[in-house]
Amino acid sequence: MNRVELIKVTRKHTLKQALELLDQSSMSILLYVDENGALQRTITDGDIRRLLLSGRELDETLEHLKASDSVVGRQGASDEEILALMDRHTVNQVPVVDNNNKPVDIYLRHELAPRIQLSIPHMGDHERQYVEEAFQTNWIAPLGPNVDAFEKELAAYVGARHAAALNSGTAAIHLALKLLDTGPGDIVLCSSFTFVASANPILYQGATPVFIDSEPNTWNMSPDALEKALQEYCKGSRKPKAIMVVHLYGQSADMDSIMALSEAYGVPVIEDAAESMGAMYKGRHTGTFGKLGVFSFNGNKIITTSGGGMLISEDGELIERARFLSTQARDPSPHYEHSEIGYNYRMSNVLAGIGRGQLKVLDDRVESRRAIFDRYCQQLSGYDCIDWMPQPEGDYSNRWLTALSLNPAKTKITPTQMIKALAEANIEARHLWKPMHRQPLFKGSEYFSHGQKSYCDYLFDTGLCLPSASNMTIDQQRSVIDNIRHILNKKRNKPEINRQTLIDV
Ligand SMILES: Cc1ncc(COP(=O)(O)O)c(C=O)c1O
Incomplete structure (x- = not known):
């Protein structure tokens, strides 16, 4: 039986039968004939x-x-016409009828249009050329001219003195902790509101993470909470080995305050700038304030090498040592000689070629993501239940992902409901990162909150992020906006869009 037959009902069907059909068919409509x-x-x-x-x-x-x-829709309408109809009326399923108004098919949005994803790669014009060169010269190895050039070009771009290209941001975080001599029993103060890759390497080193809350101005590490933690740990014999500060969703943390605390207490900063490539704090690139900075070129990041990372520092000796550790810690010797644990963490010459091409378009990518953020804000400005991720005066976020919080005092709709409703329209949205102190992996860890109430718990409970890829079309952005309006209007019990009968397309 075709799927139209499965969802046809007549005046003889009972309400119970209709509900059962809806349940069994996985459609959201029935056709009453x-x-x-x-x-x-x-x-x-x-x-x-x-x-x-x-x-x-x-x-x-x-x-x-x-x-x-x-x-x-009328039989014979094109996919584009049916999609336009869906967009116009914010529906995801449209029956198609013949000349006698008999339903002959039902169109589903996800079969007509690609899913609107959160963040996908966006290649420029030069990546292929660098990769091609690697093939022509047979540099299909870790290391090679693209790796050296990518390190130099990235360092020059962000204004850092030294850089080491690695095979992931996580590897860069791990090496940063190694370079600061973090070991078993040591404390590392780490942003709680982050992706787990900021904190996992602390465990690789056998060290103990202590989590720090966010603050309302930046949604990133709270200097107040950090100070409480520093006071607590520096008075005894457990002075923390490092502060791991994360610049989430492309927005810088309050680096003046954090660096002042780092200096006052003599605890070095590692900046996890995995999500904030191209973002600035008071005119200076994120990642360049701490002793070490980390970038990621994972497939979902603002620029990508499919997978990769970079470790930067002003200290050339640290970066030289990172290169040594990332290539199996091979001692200088005519044979293979090893005196300490090493890693296979270096970036390949092929992927560094992609990175060089991507770096050329980074400014454009930041502009596009910022424009998407601005369009969302402007087009949804009528909804006072939405609080957008802030960008303090003087900062320049790369708006990697548009992040927002739904104020529960102003709307009943929860992030989970919004994400589910968007998924039905074939749009990917996600919860904000779940704080590390609430993860089963870190159960029992110490946590310092910003105020009486934990701020990053509030963000997780109320927040979500929206599709933000720099290659999103205007139509896709419009579709996200229309669907959010539709979802929020429904909850406000506003009248639904006026629908036409048998719209000819
Ligand atoms: C905040 C943060 N830190 C670290 C990482 C790890 O980077 P990678 O995936 O390159 O290992 C990511 C992303 O994946 C991230 O979002």
Whole structure:
């Protein structure tokens, strides 16, 4: 039986049967046809709920349904026309009827349009040329001219003196901790509001993470909470080995305050700038304030090498040692001689070629992501329940992902509901990072909150991020915006969009 037959109902069907059909078919509409098989209207579970609320019983039939307008396409309409119809009416399923108004098919959005993803790679014009050169010269190895050039070009771009190209941001974080001599029993103060890759390497080293809350101005590490932790740990014999500060979603942390605390207490800073390549704090690139800085070129990042990372520092000896450790710690000797543990963490020459091409378009990518953020803010400015991730005066976020929080005092809709409703429209949205102190992996870890209430818990409970890829089309952005409006309007019980009957497309 084709899927149209599966969801056809007549006036003889009971409300219970209609609900069962909706449940079994995984469609969100039923097709209500007359005795000749002509489509009269579509029915959603909301229509049935309203009948029940008006006093009808489950074993009564659908004959009590009132006539209603429905969004319908004509047989022969193109996919583009049906998609435009879906966009215009913010629906994800459209039945198609023949000349006698008999339903012949049902179109589903996810079958017509690619999923709108959170963040996908966006290649420029030069990556292929550098990769081609690697092939022509047979530099298909770790190390090679692209690696050297990528390190120099990236260092020059961010204004750092030295850089080591590695095979992931996580590897760069791990080496940063090694270089600061972090070992078993040592304390590392780490942003709680982050992806787990900021904290996992602390465990690789057998050290103990102590998590620090976020603050409202930047959503990143709270200097107040950091100071409480430094006071607590520096008074005894457990002075922390490092501060791991993360610049989440492309927004810098408050680096003046954090660096002042680092200096006052003599604890070095590692900046996890994995998500903030191209972002600035008071005119200076994130990643360049601490003793060591880390970038990631994972596939979802603002520029990518498919996988890769970079460790930067002003200290050439540290970066030289990072290169040594990342190539199996081979001692200078005519044979293979090893006196300490090493790693296979170096970036390949092929991937560094992609990185060189990507670096050339980084400014454009930042501009595009910022423009997407601005468009979301502007087009959804009528919804005071949305608090956008802030960007303090003087900062320049790369807006890697548009992040927002839904104020629970102003809307009943939760991030989970919003994410689910967007997924039904074939749009990927995600919860904000779940704080590390709430992860089972770090159960029992110490945590210092910004105020009486933990701020990053609030962000996780209320926040989500929206599709932000720099190659998103305007139509895709419009679709995200229309769907968010639709979801929030529904919750406000505003009248739904006026639908036309049998729209000819
Ligand atoms: C905040 C943060 N830190 C570290 C990493 C790790 O980078 P990679 O995936 O390159 O290992 C990522 C991303 O994946 C990240 O988002």
